[in-house]
Amino acid sequence: MILKKLEIQGFKSFADRTEVLFTPGVIAVVGPNGSGKSNISDAILWVLGEQNVRALRGQKAQDVIFAGSTKRKPVGMAEVSLTVDNSSGKLPINYSEVTVTRRAYRSGESEFLINKTPCRLRDIYELFMDTGVGREAYSIVSQGEMDALLSAKPEDRRALFDEAA
Amino acid sequence: MILKKLEIQGFKSFADRTEVLFTPGVIAVVGPNGSGKSNISDAILWVLGEQNVRALRGQKAQDVIFAGSTKRKPVGMAEVSLTVDNSSGKLPINYSEVTVTRRAYRSGESEFLINKTPCRLRDIYELFMDTGVGREAYSIVSQGEMDALLSAKPEDRRALFDEAA
């Protein structure tokens, strides 16, 4: 499975539609404090189904929707899409290219889509379940979270091994 | 009150007697990971009376005593002395120069001295109590602890203001 692109709109500080194109190898993301780098990592967590608002540094689900700036109004919806190359067939779905999309509205409603077909959150979970991708597998490590791998209780650390097994 | 020097021996990685001379202004401490920089900060906290072993990254009181290396044996005692210029009379004691000393033995025993005269831990506390110095006043900020000032509950933050008042 290879990441192809991430599209972000209305998600946190990404008010305008932004496209991140991925290549193989090392992709560095740089910029000043508060520019939005960790928000990109949050967008990836979120589109893969993260439900723990604290893992996204929020207090409620709507905190991920662009809340406005001094010059711009808030928007009503956040949308993130992740497109992957599935020619290896690693994802249990019969497409060589897969796009997962998640939307959140101020009303509290959510939408989930796989290749533009509406689905449930759990369909996205199950799609990526055996790929080793995600926060709990420690393949997505949020800012300051690396140390937690060591401060975790032995029982919590066990979950990582079970995941890898 | 002006710091003059810190003497460390047998405390954490400072197996050999080390003297840190202070000047006015900015004193930078640099060096590779694991070289002992934070241990110096721990030594200052400890000699001023820190009793919370977790604030010193330990699990028991004896964790501050040099535990040996592949080439050297452990030692039986840790000792730290802090000497301050008290010509301003800020410390409630009738000396223009004050040295506080703390010792810890493997047996679990401790010794405290002010200008070489044995005293109790609380005498050291009370000596520095009104100077605004210390971890709870946030004038000594351990590695990674700055963020805690914001993640503190509003009630805990209150304690800082009471301290300053």
Add this chain to the structure above:
Amino acid sequence: TRGVFEETFEAVKKSFAEMFQRLFDGGKTELVLVDPENMLESGIDVLVELPGKKRQNLLLLSGGERVLTAAALMFALMMVRPSPFCVLDEVDAPLDEANVERFADVIQEFAEKSQMIVITHNKSTMEKADIMYGVTMQEPGISKLVSVKLSAVAEMN
């Protein structure tokens, strides 16, 4: 007592706003009593508005923004009740170049009245040093202190 606390609270409020604007080159702050009716026990909320941004929950701030905001509050407390010395252990780690420059300037200013002991890996912070100690471990497991020539910092850059 209520009067003393109120005075301190107002002073810290003012200093926090000032320090925040120094470190962020702008922006607004609020310190708010959670329970204004109960001044003797009320907790204290911190609200900030970064320059050009909307006021937000502190949780949504970036890693660097949080550390700089916390530093502004710490410096504010230092202004209201000066401490003879301050020890800062790698506080500048998450700061970008522009922020660490402003942070180092504030450290230097406080150093006129208090001794500022700063543990750091950052060149901009090192440049403000009046003296610099290097901690080394030539012999594994054994820390040793050496004086570092300040001209060496200029060479590192």
Add this chain to the structure above:
Amino acid sequence: TRGVFEETFEAVKKSFAEMFQRLFDGGKTELVLVDPENMLESGIDVLVELPGKKRQNLLLLSGGERVLTAAALMFALMMVRPSPFCVLDEVDAPLDEANVERFADVIQEFAEKSQMIVITHNKSTMEKADIMYGVTMQEPGISKLVSVKLSAVAEMN
């Protein structure tokens, strides 16, 4: 199942020792089942011995040593069960020059098989990038992505 776990555990043990020695240029590690009698549920303890130092409780390790040890464990899990991609947000922040160099080398190696998305302020890490994105906030509060020419990193040094 017990057999599968045991196999995974042994593999991670071996990889952890290997990764730790790469990142610390030496040293020994142990992964130990808290309750060996109860393999299906037992927690896992991490014990390390830094080169030349005596084995110690993880708590006493320095900030940089802890992050590098955690990275070794994470890379070990990645070796045993590769993930198609990895996102690391400022993991290199507390590392000194020598450690960040070794860390960046390992990242580059994993990048041969997995996409490594690395958020960083560190030049050594940036030097390993195949592509680099800059996130800017020209308009306050609004993030914008730009491609950064990799030759620009060489100029920064």
